[in-house]
Amino acid sequence: MQRILTKFTPSEESQAQQNYIYNGYICNTLMSGSWADRSPLHEAAFHGRLLSLKTLIAQGFNVNIVTIDRVSPLHEACxxxxxxxxxVLLENGANVNSVTIDGVxxxxxxxxxxxxxxxNVLLEYKAKPQLECQLPSPIHEAAKxxxxxxxxxLLAHGVNIDQETSQLGTPLYVACSFQRPDCVKKLLELGANVERGRLQDTPLHAAARKSSVKVVDLLIDxxxxxxxxxxxxxxxxxxxxPNSSVEKALLLREGPAALTQLCxxxxxxxxxxxxxxxxxxxxLPERLKEFLLYRVC
Structure with missing residues (x-):
């Protein structure tokens, strides 16, 4: 289950029951009915009320209780x-790989x-870092x-850096689509395939549709x-x-690459x-090693 965060104003407090106030925001569930059967454990986990959570568990509440949409308290805490x-939930037996009806x-x-x-704590308790391709992908969400x-x-725990889903493409493609230059840079540094995106659409195609010259230059580099x-x-x-900074950047890079770059x-x-x-x-000389790692031009 995902939520959309919308800025809260006092006049909005009387909205439909499926809306829930959280830190000055209204959180609207994407599936109706998922708030009606929330337990006190869900509430405590959602708000980060550690003492209340421990008290409820001590009173015998089941840490794996789920809503009609199969949302667990652990989902809420995370x-x-x-x-x-x-x-605390994991220490008391929460299912680290529980899945909602939406596959989350x-x-x-x-x-x-x-x-x-x-x-880190989920992986410590044996969460699966890479799921079946039909389930929402954690690494794609992080890149997005x-x-x-x-x-x-996730990559350090063996997730395929070029994992491609039919709807989203690769993590690099997602990072380019949502203009996340830090993620793009890190994926490229770690060896992501610069030509693998979504079907025949490359990460550079995704970047070209947006406005970040930095992402375009990184990919070409x-x-x-x-x-x-x-x-x-x-x-x-x-x-x-047309006439955008991205178009100009692409025009400048249409010619052959420098010999040093090709090497x-x-x-x-x-x-x-x-x-x-x-x-x-x-x-090798330190400067050459730095060059190979893109730490110097």
């Missing part, structure tokens, strides 16, 4: 980024909230929202093909807004993604 509450897991919610602490630390933690055509036969420049890409390709971290241990 969506709010309340790591202490999440840990606590780990997905933790990535939604951007809580690296929650992500620009939560780089959550994304890095890491070897993105400015002339790649998607299923509609369009190059990235064909998708850029860097060739060496990185020969090393392969899984060995990029060994660049620092190579017997």
């Amino acid at each position: 969506l709010g980024g309340h790591v202490a509450c999440a840990k 897991t606590p780990l997905y919610n933790a990535c939604c909230s951007g809580s690296a602490a929650c992500v 929202r620009g939560h780089r630390e959550c994304m890095e933690i 890491y070897g993105a093909d400015v002339k790649w055509r998607n299923t509609e036969g369009k190059r990235p420049i064909d998708l850029a807004a 860097r890409l060739c060496i990185r390709k020969c090393l392969g993604r899984l060995r990029l971290h060994k660049v620092t241990s190579l017997e």
